[in-house]
Amino acid sequence: MTTRTLFETFRYIEKTLDKQDNNSSAYIDSILEHLRNILNTRRGSVLIADNYGMPDLTNFPGENLAEAVQELEKMMRITIERYEPRLRNIKISYNPDTSDALTLKFGLSAELIVDNGGRQHPIFFETVITSDGMVKVER
Numbered sequence: 719m720t721t722r723t724l725f726e727t728f729r730y731i732e733k734t735l736d737k738q739d740n741n742s743s744a745y746i747d748s749i750l751e752h753l754r755n756i757l758n759t760r761r762g763s764v765l766i767a768d769n770y771g772m773p774d775l776t777n778f779p780g781e782n783l784a785e786a787v788q789e790l791e792k793m794m795r796i797t798i799e800r801y802e803p804r805l806r807n808i809k810i811s812y813n814p815d816t817s818d819a820l821t822l823k824f825g826l827s828a829e830l831i832v833d834n835g836g837r838q839h840p841i842f843f844e845t846v847i848t849s850d851g852m853v854k855v856e857r
Contacts, residue, residue: 746830746841749804750855753826753843756801757794757853772797775851787812791824794845804831806838810845820849 759771772793791810798808805828813823824845829838846854 745804745832746857749802749830750843750857752802753798753845753855754853756797757845757855769797770801772853775847775853787822790822790847794824794826798826798828805829805841806831813844822847826855 756770757772761771761773762768764770775790791812795808795810798805808826808828811825811827813825815821815823824847826843826845828841830841831837832839842857844856846856848854
């Protein structure tokens, strides 16, 4: 019978999980869930990180749509860069939806970090901000 030290066991589990997650959609699902959490958490509501999340989007000034969209793109990109380390080279782009004037659609493209060696794969998500300030993130 072989025995491992506590830290050897942790390293073994970490290597096993990394191999499983990198080869399955569970890894991407985890990122999606985290993005939803980040973008739907109101800034200032998390005690250990004042800047975690997004500002209250229901009170966002809407007089100038072009300026508001640019500011939203910037805020989402900065927030995701800060709190989602599995994504690199994040780009947010506004994709107007002519069929629904009460939502704002954005494309989120990035490079997905798939292993500790830094291998990256392009990935794209659609982000929709609804009229009630909720943010939906889908593949």
